[in-house]
Amino acid sequence: MSDVIIQGPNVAHTHDAHADHHGHEHHEQHFITKYIFSQDHKIIAKQFLITGIIWAIIGALMSVFFRLQLGFPDQTFPIMETFLGEWAKGGKLNPEFYYALVTMHGTILVFFVLTAGLSGTFANLLIPLQIGARDMASPFMNMLSYWFFFIASVFMFVSLFVQTGPASGGWTTYPPLSALKEASLGSGIGMDLWLISMALFVVSSLLGGLNYISTILNMRTKGMTMTRMPLTIWALFFTAVLGVLSFPVLLSGFVLLIFDRNFGTSFYLSEIFIGGKALPHVGGSAILYQHLFWFLGHPEVYIIMLPGMGMASEVLSNHSRKPIFGYTAMIISLIGITVLAFLVWAHHMFVTGMSPFLGSVFVLLTLLIAVPSAVKVFNWLTTIWRGNIRFTVPMMFALGFVSLFISGGLTGIFLGNSALDIHLHDTYFVIAHFHIVMGVSAFFGMFAGIYHWFPKMFGRFMNNTLGYIHFFLTFAGAYLIFWPMHYEGIAGMPRRYYDYSAWESFKQFNDLNAFISIAAILVFFAQLLFVVNFFVSIFRGRKMTTKNPWGSPTLEWTTPINAGHGNWEGDIPEVHRWPYDYKDDGNGNDFIPQTVPLKPGEEAH
């Protein structure tokens, strides 16, 4: 049995201290350094994933509560009182807390699950493994990144229990609503905790992002040129770039908001009469906050989408036993999306009174994004064309990802066009659009990734039958919930309403709202199937018997099952070819690993 050679900067000396002929047991770390304050990227990935799953359950449960209110506004649900206490006295949700739930659902899902839980998990897991590095550029910073996220989580969790309730101004927390304690209960201490939590979250995101970028640029193994990197790595790279460039702007927006809230400044406040008196603030601009927020807010949706795109590319190619079609075009389209992501933020603000001319510019730039997105979709379709498709669970989710990305992407063309947005803005059409594309579709990319790389993470497989049930229930459920919402949106039904019964224009949708609520609750329980499958499979799943169960050419499958810190026993692998060589290797295999040198006369891709 060969010794594990660990070259991570912080563990190297402990290795040197032991003679080479000693066995593994001498390297056993204490439980705390191995599983809690771990600097192993694989453990940190699992920490992000499990924290993300816990947040996802909380966030989804919140949606169950507010969907009960929306679907059945005239009924009471005593079970809500069990969970929410005073906020749902007699089983009837309080409007203040309805808005708190909506706000928290958005914040948790967008930031804690689909940013930290998604790119935190897969950037950590895949970057070192797929580029052939023993760990991140700075494992210590990587550990800090998780723990900042953890502290941010604690603050956000605590805010759920304060007496005036958590932040309730929507996940975008527009001032003056979020700036003035008089404007809403949730703008009290709950909002302060929200801001502290989000500031810590930004720190976590930056520590992680800088690490991902420097690892990808500097720590690729011999032969791993940029154009031999799997598309997952390209996608995670641009995700990190987006985060590093836009999160600081969000933080600046938050800092100004903290000042307005607590120190009497007037960055966002002007000419306000509230709570029976005129406030002294003059000269601020409420719209400034929206510019700062959406300068992150829009790149944020690509921070959520890109990892899913990368993983779907990888999974579609692998399980079709075919190279990804148009590798270079896929990279160029990622670059296109990344650049455009910074130039379209104001399409969230067409009706704020912003200059119509400026609006026109943003319309043009926004609809340009359809071009790289279309290229990606057509390339995915061509990837499965004439493939040899194995419908494994990850493949099902990757196909679902493409289907949902098309559905949700197309409705973006409506909203990006200001002359349509002027009616559709802030209606259920928006809800339907972004839930399908950056909600469910991104989740499908994540699920594809989890089912695909679960064996790499835990040395075991997840249960397939449960996986298939999970897939079909979620896929069908997602369309059942969000497809009809487009109709409500085109009919002008505004979002973030607690009750529509008093509205002559919208009350005809009461039955539909009940239908959507029932579908949403069923889908929530279907997700619990996944949670059970995930946690039980960690301990009792079918064991991996071979290193490379999916027949994948990429490097992560050359590491031993349940690899220790350092990933490879012996030397790190050398790379000789691109990551999508799905062709006959002459020995009856339909793929050639990246570590295999080119045969004489064989052309590199």
Added chain:
Amino acid sequence: MSGLLTIALIILVFVIIYQIAKASEYATILRGEEKINARVNRTMAWLLVVFFFLGLYGIWLCHDALIDKMLPVSASNHGVEYDSMLLVTLIVTGIVFFLTQTILFWFAFRYQSTEKRSSFFYAHNNKLELIWTTIPAIAMACLVAVGLRNWGRMTGAAPSNAAVVEIVGKQFNWIIRYPGKDGVLGKKDFRKINDANNVLGLDWTDKDNLDDVVAQNGELHLVVNKPVSLVIGSRDVIHDVGLAHFRMKMDAVPGITTTMWFTPTITTAKMKEITGNKDFVYEISCDQMCGKGHYSMRGTIIVETQAEYDAWMAKQQTYYASANPPAATPAPAAEGAAQPEQKTDSVKAITMK
């Protein structure tokens, strides 16, 4: 009790599904993986096809059930343009949707793994890439062109004969101000706001204010076929004037004034006939989250003929008159309004001592 039963039932269903799943996993191992995988693969390919056709049927069912509940014909000039543009965009995206989804499910089924099949090594084709970069670019250019033309018309300057009406949002209702006979809205200052007798903070030293009419019941009267320019403001947080029947929307932002103009083309009475709903009313919905009462921030619009409007307007008292009941003539009353302020100042001065 029923709650407990539901939870018990849910747990039971979970256990059953889990046990079945586990059993099928054991069966896989017993029967040999290769064989069962081929069967599962075929089943999944078929299930995806079934999903696709059920999905199409579902889309039809959904459309059939909801089409009667949609908005009636647009009641404004801009709305007509919006409706036609929505249709064009729906057709373009609809074609792409059905085409790509069909291809996706068709390829998935057609190229399912079989023993005989091997995949076709096909890494790139620049011509294809060029085609599907260019076509979406052209399609987008067309949609942008239509959009910007409409956008320009909607947000361009209002016609010179447009009526001016102010609408101000506050938590949680709308205040409406008509400029009165002079057609000019007078100055206001948020420091002068007083919920008892000056809800908008009108400056009584500005004579333009004296004939302004203020409605606090959120009811906006408009004349059919006459352009109207809404001057939009907010007293506290951001609101949004959402006019679904006119297909228009604009934020109300504290500290700045926004505007929106359109021409209502169908009277409320006519719309009651069109919709066959005698309770029909044009509603103003707040479309920007503004606090706990956001969902109840409702205003209404009455679109009527010029004659009806004039008759209604003749009955309205100026806000100045209703807010300052003892006032005889405008000029001395203006001074009277300034007096209470002085009084409060002196009271303050006394307590300061």
